[in-house]
Amino acid sequence: MTKHGIIDDFEAYSEWRKQVRNVIKKYRDIAKAEDLTNAHSEQRLNQIISTLNDDKLYIAFVAEFSRGKSELINAIFFSTLGKRVLPSSAGRTTMCPSELMYDHDFEPSIRLLPIDTRSTGTSIQEYKNMPEEWSDYPLDIDSAEQISEVLRHITEVNTVKPGHAENLGLHITSDEGHEDGLHIDENGEVEIPRWRHAIINFPHPLLDKGLVILDTPGLNALGAEPELTLNMxxxxxxxMFILAADTGVTKSDLAVWRDHIIVGELTSRAKGRLVILNKIDVLWDDLRGQDEISDEIKRQVKETAKILNIDEKMIFPVSAQKALTAKIRNKNKLLNKSRILELEGALSDMLIPAKRDIVTDTVKRDMAEMNLSIKLVIDQRLAGVDEHIAELDGLSSKNVEVIENMLLKVKADKEHLERSLQRFQATRSIFTRQTVALYQYLDPKAMEITIANTRKNMKISFTSRGIKKAMTKFFASVYEAFNSAAEQSNEIKELMQGVYSKFQEEHGLVNIRPGGYATRKYMREIKRLEQSSERFVKTTSLVMLDQGVITERFFDSVSSRIRQIFQKANKDADNWLKTIMSPMEAQIREHQIQLRRRLESIKRIHKATDTLDDRLAELKYVRDGIIEQGDKIKHINRKMEKILAKEEDDEESRVSA
Structure with a gap:
């Protein structure tokens, strides 16, 4: 079966990512062999490699039911298997959000989280670390029938009393014509999904290379599970937002688009968003000419663009069902008529370069820090050897008095360094106190108190005004914590700047400036959550707000994300504190080694165990070795630059593992 569009491009991206990972491994091995790294820098390099190993590309498919969403996923990604992977039939098929991925640590299976877990207030992300809470059904990858049968679990429903559904935070509407909410049947009961979330672990080549597909089941699920919108x-x-040509843009479609997809972005340039007008085959008619059919499709595209307030170029009319049939049966004419290839090309052009740019920028930034650290070590080694060569060059003969004076000078330098280190230890106690204060501001446990108080205040008043007031106070506390952390980190930076300057002035160490701890990225994410909270209060009906469980679920999702932000900020602060000390400690270590070598060298000359010429020759050999160390690092950096630039010269850009 011939591969199409995004499949080829994603595999090329995966190969490029592998090359980047391998060249960084080579860099790490060279730096370690030449003793240019310490424990912290080795850990940092291993983190970069690990990140490249675990790099994922997430694509979400969002639609109301009966828009052909599951069939579209089958057509784009799974046609090479010659069968449908996701259930696809008339009516509602996907009842719970599903993630398609592949993790080698698990057997092929579908893991299902029961809907009743919604009553616990625990997020889906947190449940992912609780395997005992999931129901696990194995997949037989050699049996298409067994896979199809097992995956039908995601279509399962439970029939319950309305009160039970409301306790789970599911909205019930009495208006039969209203699409937002569950409807009570003639027996006074409602159908709810049996499962809250599904993880399908499937050994597909693209999933194995890091593709993750999120399949969401529409407005009811998005409204009831805020974590989908806020996080996933x-x-x-x-x-990918899917509409159907036979329904056009319905009221619920528009609600999904405005409240869960563009979420405050300028719709004219909503980045990373495509609209798919599916089921164009309903417009195919043997009694109408091809031009007439094309004009009708263009009319629908234009009308859809106007309603959604987007550029027509963002909309792709397709027939997913015909595309899947054409790919499986090798019908090129039908494949072209389905227009799926245009969508795949746009999807690839939008996602792959953007993802590669993110990886490139991250690697360049991290490796620039690593190169600076290694350059400082090499420069210091060269400066030390050059200084010692200059000392010995000044000896025209083995003058005992001159050598003894030189010996005394090196001993004095060594004692001076030891006194400076004693003062440095006193400074470290101040540094420790300030780092403790920084950790306190970013302590996830301290934030739990704020979360608990906010939840208590929200329970007192489930009016829109009361909820808004509680959320405003909550975010003010979060901002205060990060603003205090930023101020504290600046104090630490200034303290270390003073220490660096003192050592540079007294011992001639390389002039470097410690970097700062950036909180801006966390503040941006917090601001996004705050805007989502304001939108939730504004767009959610008073009836739903009065149904306290829905509001509680929303706050559970917000607080879960805030916890993750604090945990990440705490971890990043830990890395920053190690980084800010690491260059100083590396320079001091090198300076101590050089003083010890100078002392030993002069002692040997003083005791006549070495001639002056022998020692000078030895030092020049050492100097050549240090220059060679720098050349090795420069060479591997040039290879890395070529790979990151995606140059085609395989001999230069490929580095074996």
Whole structure:
């Protein structure tokens, strides 16, 4: 079966990422062999490699039911298997959000989280670390029938009393014509999904290379599970919004688009978003000419663009069902008529370069810090050897008095350094106190108190005004914590700047300036959550707000994300504190080694165990070795630059593992 569009491009991206990972491994091995790294820098390099190993590309597919969403996923990604992977039939098929991925640590299976876990207030992300809470059904990858049968679990429903559904935070509407909410049947009961979330672990080549597909089941699920909008959709690299040509843009479609996809962006340039007008085959008619059919499709595209307030170029009319049939049966004419290839090309052009740019920028930034650290070590080694060569060059003969004076000078330098280190230890106690204060501001446990108080205040008043007031106070506390952390980190930076300057002045160490701890990225994410909270209060009906469980679920999702931000900020602060000390400690270590070598060298000359010429020759050999160390690092950096620039010269750009 011939591969199409995004499949080829994603595999090329995966190969490029592998090359980047391998060249960084080579860099790490060279730096370690030449003793140019310490424990912290080795850990940092291993983190970069680990990140490249675990790099994921998330694509979310969002639609109301009966828009052909599951069939579109099958057509784009799974046609090479010659069968449908996701259930696809008339009516509602996907009842719970599903993630398609592949993790080698698990057997092929579908893991299902029961809907009743919604009553606990625990997020889906947190449940992912609780395997005992999931129901696990193995997949037989050699049996298409067994896979199809097992995956039907995601379509399962439970029939319950309305009160039970409301306790789970599911909205019930009495208006039969209203699409937002569950409807009570003639027996006074409602159908709810049996499962809250599904993880399908499937050994597909693209999933194995890091593709993750999020399949969401529509407005009811998005409204009832705020974590989807706040975390999963927000972090997706691409979001595909599917409409159907036979229904047009319905009221619920528009609600999904405005409240869960563009979420405050300028719709004219909503980045990473594509709109798919599916089921164009309903417009195919043997009694109408091809031009007439094309004009009708263009009319629908134009009308859709106007309603959604987007550029027509963002809309792709397709027939997913015909595309899947054409790919499986090798019908090129039908494939072209389905227009799926245009969508795949746009999807690839939008996602792959953007993702590669993110990886490139991250690697360049991290490796620039690593190169600076290694350059400082090499420069210091060269400066030390050059200084010692200059000392010995000044000896025209083995003058005992001159050598003894030189010996005394090196001993004095060594004692001076030891006194400076004693003062440095006193400074470290101040540094420790300030780092403790920084950790306190970013302590996830301290934030739990704020979360608990906010939840208590929200329970007192479930009016829109009361909820808004509680959320405003909550975010003010979060901002205060990060503003205090920023001020504290600046104090630490200034303290270390003073220490650096003192050592540079007294001992001639290389002039470097410690970097700062950046809180801006966390503040941006917090601001996004705050805007989502304001939108929730504004767009959610008073009836739903009065149904306290829905509001509680929303706050659970917000607080879960805030916890993750604090945990990440705490971890990043830990890395920063190690980084800010590491260059100083590395320079001091090198300076101590050089003083010890100078002392030993002069002692040997003084005792006549070495001639002056022998020692000078030895030092020049050492100097050549240090220059060679720098050349090795420069050479591997040039290879890395070529790979990051995606140059085609395989001999230069490929580095074996």
């Amino acid at each position: 959709l927000a972090s997706a690299h691409g979001v």
